[in-house]
Amino acid sequence: MKDNRIPFKRFHERNEKLEDQYDETYFSKQHAKGKLTARERIEYLMDEGSFREIDAFVKPAGMPNEEKFGDGVIVGYGTINGRQVFLYAQDFSFMGGSLGTVHARKIIKVQEMALKMGHPIIGLIDSGGARIQEGVASLAGYAGIFMQNVKSSGVIPQISVILGPAAGGAVYSPALTDFKFMTRDTSYMFVTGPDVVKEVLNEDTTFEELGGAEVHASQSGVADLIYSDEEHTLMGVKKLLSYLPSNNVENPPVTSVENAASSKIEKLSMLLPDDPNKPYDIVEVIKLISDKDSFYEIAENHAQNIVIGMARLNNQVVGIVANQPKVMAGTLDINASKKAARFVRFCDSFNIPILVLEDVPGFMPGKSQEHNAIIMHGAKLLYAFAEATVPKITVILRKAYGGAYIVMNSKNMGGDFNFAWPTAEVAVMGPEGAVKILNRKELLSAKDPEELKRKLIADYKENVANPYVADEKGYIDEVIDPSETRDIIINAFALLENKVEQNPQRKHGNMPL
Amino acid sequence: MKIKSILIANRGEIAIRIARTAKSMGIKTYMFLSHHEPNALHIEHADEVIDVSDNTFINVYTNIDKLIEVALENKIDAIHPGYGFLSENPYLPRECERNNIIFIGPSSKAINQMGNKGLARNMAIKNKVPVLLGSKGVISTLEEAERTSEEIGYPVMLKAVAGGGGKGMRVVRKKSELALMYKLATNEAKSLFDNDAMLIEKFVENPRHVEFQVLADKKGNVVHLFERECSIQRKHQKLLEEAPSSALTEELRAKIGADAVRLCEATGYYSAGTVEFLLDKDLNHYFMEMNTRVQVEHPITEEITGFDIIEQQIKIAQGEAMDIKQEDIKINGWAIELRVNAEDVQSGFAPSTGLIEQMDIPNKKCLRVDSGYQVGKVVISSFDSLVAKLIITGKNRSEAIKNCRSVLNSTTIKGVKTTLPFFKQVMRTPSFVKGNYNTSFIETDLEQSFYQEDDELVAAAALAMQAYLNEQEKINSDTLSDKSVSAWAMSKKIKGN
Amino acid sequence: MRLIHHTKNYTLTGEQKVTVQVKDKKINKINNKKSHVEIEPLNEEEFLIKGEKKSHVGEIVSLKQNEVSVMINGNTYTFTIDTEIASKRKAKLSKKAGPKVEKVNAPLPGEIVVALVGEGAEVHKGEPVMILEAMKMQNEITSPINGKVKSIHVKAEETVMKDQLLFEIEPLK
Known part of the structure; x- marks a missing residue:
């Protein structure tokens, strides 16, 4: 029933006016582009009826006669599966979702609230960029958003969902957040668009080629997760949230599934090919070790030689970093190092324990890697593991050679538990390479060099490239039966529940960026 | 001479098959444990297992020297090659003979003669066994292949002289296809049999x-x-x-x-x-x-x-x-x-x-x-x-x-x-x-290459849809526990006092 | 509430297309016919799918985003599931986008024997581009379309995994 007393009359009128703003044309304009409206996106993402909009009635700066409210962005709070989140959703239907000062102020307001109250913030981005009419003021608006992004970094999870264009300055807010979602075919991110590229470089390119979801998910690694349409993208956000704590003080949420182990766990010991140089899919190993259907892979199309993602072990969230032998034999290169380093730091920020599954023949050799600073990028992963104080466990499945062995959370880099399968080969380098260096002279003068090489390699495997040497020297805590891996690491993480480790007080470390 | 022991130079079902008969005849069997399949089933059917798994550089089933060495070392009377691998390699019976090992199969000469398609064809012609119209000898260049194919008339079949079991065979329906098919057939024959010589025969439709x-x-x-x-x-x-x-x-x-x-x-x-x-x-x-x-x-x-x-x-x-x-x-x-x-x-x-x-x-x-x-x-x-x-x-x-x-x-x-x-x-x-x-x-x-039950597609769609709905439901109702404060935060006493 | 309808239509795209209507979170119609299919779990992996004529035992092979693979009677069915709105939108978008570069992945793990053509070569649909050896069989990997070889991602003697990208074919303009 409508309350017709005077003070309430205006209240209702105003609300009705706001509702009227979202008429048929509002929806049809976005739908024609193959996109949902900001309103629909919020409805889809949030628990039914839980969203409260704030600052709904503001008007754009310098446009007091503007009929429409909101200045092209809806901001507010609500719940997702019962958990509080803050949200802003840019509305492309109003001046192309362009960012004016009021628009920016609204975003900054929810950013501040989210940080103060310790809840995740989600940005649904669909904007043509800075509002040209407002000039430098709109640029300043971006700066304000970036400042909040950085302040919130490592305190509350920040998630950017790119559902339309994000161009120019607009790309840097997502870049500063923890996770970037994109939707195939309808979302783009680039610093300069195809027109400018054509003008400056005389290169023909399309939106899709330059900054589509596909490109950012595979080539640049900017997009962490991509989906085929908006509904599934928003579902993905919900799914990711279920693995994240609300802030850096809390632990990640726990589920209560009984008997979550995969029914095919005994398959684990059969997954590794008999030939140590043959590839296999590490994701299958991850799926068998972790709780049934719990593995959620992140950035799966970028730097595929390393696999990262969230999973649950006995209902507790863990972050998984695993070499992928089926892509480039699992070698670490620049992109893989960056991808893993970023993920390790995220996990450490938000109290997510880390499980490393290692099968790595080394760092990628070659001019292009060296010239593009694999030294610095590889160091990022080293830094990230060394700095992380959350529980860290490593299981060596097969190869663990040289520098790459050190990097992948080795005992002396602070691994809390370091296990190895009997198939592990821990050494400075692989048998073939080692034999060539160690026995160069013998091999040159041998009557039958092939036969001698074969023997030397067998000797090397027997005496060096196995888990037992490292185990006997304490660099590995225990050599374990693969089929017991899950139980052993669940127990180890339980032991580590109370682990507290502190890095020295400082403003911040100087990470090799 | 009565055979008392056999080295089965094969794996899988045929190794087990041979062992079954050998056992019934009171013959001792030897088989290989290779690095390819250290847990192969056939090993469980052998009286003696020869472990060659440390040598990851050879395929023992195709290594004549290794077979002879093992047979001599273990004083094994005979070698059975099964099918595939060395079963039609004339050098194995020859080496067996030289080392006084019985080869369970034909003579080296017979393999040479009948295993080689060209020679076998000539043998057949000589003995009045009907053969298809085909090249007189082996073909080793594309030009020869073109000439011979013209003579026989398309469609023709290219066959690797050393081939068998359908490998190294290509049908050529018209002249324009010959060059590519010849390349494919010779490539395949070279890599499989180390011999790219070809025979050309009239191709019979749907025999x-x-x-x-x-x-x-x-x-x-x-x-x-x-x-x-x-x-x-x-x-x-x-x-x-x-x-x-x-x-x-x-x-x-x-x-x-x-x-x-x-x-x-x-x-x-x-x-x-x-x-x-x-x-x-x-x-x-x-x-x-x-x-x-x-x-x-x-x-x-x-x-x-x-x-x-x-x-x-x-x-x-x-x-x-x-x-x-x-x-x-x-x-x-x-x-x-x-x-x-x-x-x-x-x-x-x-x-x-x-x-x-x-x-x-x-x-x-x-x-x-x-x-x-x-x-x-x-x-x-x-x-x-x-x-x-x-x-x-x-x-x-x-x-x-x-x-x-x-x-x-x-x-x-x-x-x-x-x-x-x-x-x-x-x-x-x-x-x-x-x-x-x-x-x-x-x-x-064949209407399609696999059998589908009446309403199998509908059942598959229903199951897929249900799985999808369950996942959506799970995402939408993730039951998560109450929040707990991390050990890190507890130690810093950031909140609470 | 514009989106949260009680009935929702989905398109399952696989080898064959199937439409499913979901009412109150339950499957209501399949291919526009009232569905009487009931699904109950048999054990941890298998489900009994009771159809009108026959019952089947099936299992879920994989589920990722909106791609679901199931296996029934030794046959695999892979579907991409889209809501009615999404599939309409996709149809519209793909019309706009035009022909796409075809990526050809390894159908099975094995070793590349030889690439029969080089980058830039024109190939016809069904023409072999490379030979992959697996299980002692040489498998021709053929071009799915008439076009030009845009790029080759593997070289002879390289070991490849199932689904690894082998080459890309660009449609002829």
Whole structure:
């Protein structure tokens, strides 16, 4: 029933006016582009009826006669599966979702609230960029958003969902957040668009080629997760949230599934090919070790030689970093190092324990890697593991050679538990390479060099490239039966529940960026 | 000399098959444990296992020196090569002879002569066994291939001289295809047999493939154990064989059988062997080639004749005179072999590797299973994709087919995809049921390559949809526990006081 | 509430297309016919799917985003599930986008024997581009379309995994 007393009359009128703003044309304009409206996106993402909009009635700066409210962005709070989140959703239907000062102020307001109250913030981005009419003021608006992004970094999870264009300055807010979602075919991110590229470089390119979801998910690694349409993208956000704590003080949420182990766990010991140089899919190993259907892979199309993602072990969230032998034999290169380093730091920020599954023949050799600073990028992963104080466990499945062995959370880099399968080969380098260096002279003068090489390699495997040497020297805590891996690491993480480790007080470390 | 021990230079089902007969004859068997499959099933059937798994550089089944070395070292009397690998390599019997080891198979000379398609063809012509129009000698250049193909007239078949089992064969339908096909065939032959010499023959459209099993001893006695019909092939790979063939009349059977026997007599062949013929639509038969080894499909012959072919091979190898007379051999019933391969029929028979998670095959009187796998074993890409041979018998053809259906209905293999859905479809295809099919069966007679139950697609869609809805529901209602404060925060006492 | 309808239509795209209507989170219609299919779990992996004519035992092979693979009677069915709105939108978008570069992945694990053509070569649909050896069989990997070889991602003697990208074919303009 409508309350017709005077003070309430205006209240209702105003609300009705706001509702009227979202008429048929509002929806049809976005739908024609193959996109949902900001309103629909919020409805889809949030628990039914839980969203409260704030600052709904503001008007754009310098446009007091503007009929429409909101200045092209809806901001507010609500719940997702019962958990509080803050949200802003840019509305492309109003001046192309362009960012004016009021628009920016609204975003900054929810950013501040989210940080103060310790809840995740989600940005649904669909904007043509800075509002040209407002000039430098709109640029300043971006700066304000970036400042909040950085302040919130490592305190509350920040998630950017790119559902339309994000161009120019607009790309840097997502870049500063923890996770970037994109939707195939309808979302783009680039610093300069195809027109400018054509003008400056005389290169023909399309939106899709330059900054589509596909490109950012595979080539640049900017997009962490991509989906085929908006509904599934928003579902993905919900799914990711279920693995994240609300802030850096809390632990990640726990589920209560009984008997979550995969029914095919005994398959684990059969997954590794008999030939140590043959590839296999590490994701299958991850799926068998972790709780049934719990593995959620992140950035799966970028730097595929390393696999990262969230999973649950006995209902507790863990972050998984695993070499992928089926892509480039699992070698670490620049992109893989960056991808893993970023993920390790995220996990450490938000109290997510880390499980490393290692099968790595080394760092990628070659001019292009060296010239593009694999030294610095590889160091990022080293830094990230060394700095992380959350529980860290490593299981060596097969190869663990040289520098790459050190990097992948080795005992002396602070691994809390370091296990190895009997198939592990821990050494400075692989048998073939080692034999060539160690026995160069013998091999040159041998009557039958092939036969001698074969023997030397067998000797090397027997005496060096196995888990037992490292185990006997304490660099590995225990050599374990693969089929017991899950139980052993669940127990180890339980032991580590109370682990507290502190890095020295400082403003911040100087990470090799 | 009586053989007391055999080194089985093979793996999988055939190694187990050979061991079974050897055991019944009181012969000790040796098999290899290779690095490829350290947990292979065949090892469990050997009396002695030779562990060569530390040597990851060789394939022991194709390494003659290693075989001889092992046989000598362990004082093993004989080597049985099975099929594939070294079974048709003339150097193995030669090396065996030099080292006083019995080779269970034909002589080196016979392999050379009959295993080489060019020489075998000449032998056939000399002995009045009909052959297809073809090149006089081997072809080793594209120009020669072009000239010869013109002479014979398209379509023609390119065949690797050293090939076998359908490998290194290409059909060329018109001149414009020749260059590419020649390149493909020679490339393949070079990499598989290290010999890219080719033969060219007239290509017969849609022939039937009928082969005769022969047994011959060292004293010159030769018999045949009738035919096997092997027309159900895909890219020259046999998938299903039956014995006898519904295409042959008694008269024709006797005629082709006599041709096969005559060819063996003329070459002084001994051991088991198979003479392959093409049958055109007018039931003219043409000699194709001879396989100088035991065939994958030998069990169907054993089932209808009652003879143990491996036993005969061993007896012949140790010099015994065959006590079987042609007139004593009778066809008794019908047998069909289904080759259950680890292949994904739905994606064009692509090999499917992995762990066998379930393997339920019923126990039936009409069913013999020859398999090198069981639950928990891994199918790897280094070897062929044969998982099991289901050899199904019946009083007559229609009973055998009925039995096939019933076996297929109660057989389940999981972990790898198999050709089982293909066989279910074959058993429902009219031309097969009538026995009126040829080598084009898969391309022309089969509606689709796998069997689908009536409303299977709907059931699949429903299950997929339900799985999807469940996942959406799970995401939408993730039941998460109350929040807890991290150990890190507790230690800093950031909140709470 | 514009989106949260009680009935929702989905398109399942696989080898064959199937439409499913979901009412109150339950499957209501399949291919526009009232569905009487009931699904109940048999054990940890298998489900009994009771159809009108027959019951089947099936299992879920994989589920990722909106791609679901199930196996019934040894056959695999892979579907992409889209809501009615999404599939309409996709149809519209793909019309706009035009022909796409075809990526060809390894159908099975094995070793590359030889690439028969080089980058830039024109190939016809069904023409072999490379040979992959697996299980002692040489498999021709053919071009799915008439076009030009845009890029080759593997070289001879390289070991490849199933689904690894082998080459890309660009449609002829």
